[in-house]
Amino acid sequence: MPTDTLNRPLTVISSMATRHVLTQLADAYERESGQPVSVVSVGGVEAARRVQEGDRFDIVVLASDALERLGRSGHIDLGSRRDVACSRVAVAVKLGEPHRDISSEPAVRDTILRARSIGYSTGPSGAHLLGLFRRWGILDTLAPRIVEAPPGVPVGSLVAEGKVEIGFQQLSELVHQPGITVIGMLPPAIQAATVFSAAICMTTSRRDAAKAFLERLSAPAADAVKIEHGMEPV
Structure with missing residues (x-):
């Protein structure tokens, strides 16, 4: 060279x-x-x-x-x-917190409805999640409880700090985040590959x-x- x-x-x-x-x-x-x-x-x-x-x-x-x-x-x-x-979308909770049921589309919907707060990103995973909320007809219900991570801020950091109860983001952005447990991937029926x-x-x-x-x-x-x-x- x-x-x-x-x-x-x-x-x-x-x-x-x-x-x-x-x-x-x-x-x-x-x-x-x-x-x-x-x-x-x-x-x-x-x-x-x-x-x-x-x-x-x-x-x-x-x-x-x-x-x-x-x-x-x-x-x-x-x-x-x-x-x-x-990259595909994963789900995380704070380290030590109980795992939530994300085994199927209905289970994910129920878990989200029970959550006190839900974190998502400004990227493709966030757009996908909001699309699911609209399709399920629960976006208005969830509006006071959903927290969009600022650009460049990992959703996992909000989970680790207790600012949200459950977080959704690309697995690649969650996998190395301290203070959280990645409990699994969104099930195939509602997964998004970017x-x-x-x-x-x-x-x-x-x-x-x-x-x-x-x-x-x-x-x-x-x-x-x-x-x-x-x-x-x-």
């Missing part, structure tokens, strides 16, 4: 869901190639906004639908897109270096890291 590529970090912006995966893969890539990679993880809405407003990044990693919107608006090269991992993808930003001046890192993210050698952090290879 040219000297300037090795000396200057590639810059990656991502949503919080892929933070642990990207950080570990970036560290491994630097050890293998000598190319530093700097990962900035923020709320998905914030990440998309920063790319749209022209902040200079080499790569962006977001939920696929958000990435598609950035492509249609000309902010990323959709031809460079690589699917990175898939594919997170990466693409090269139009602001990059280092397309070849960015492409090489994208290939590393989507390579089979990265699968074990994705699984370790609660995601599924795609």
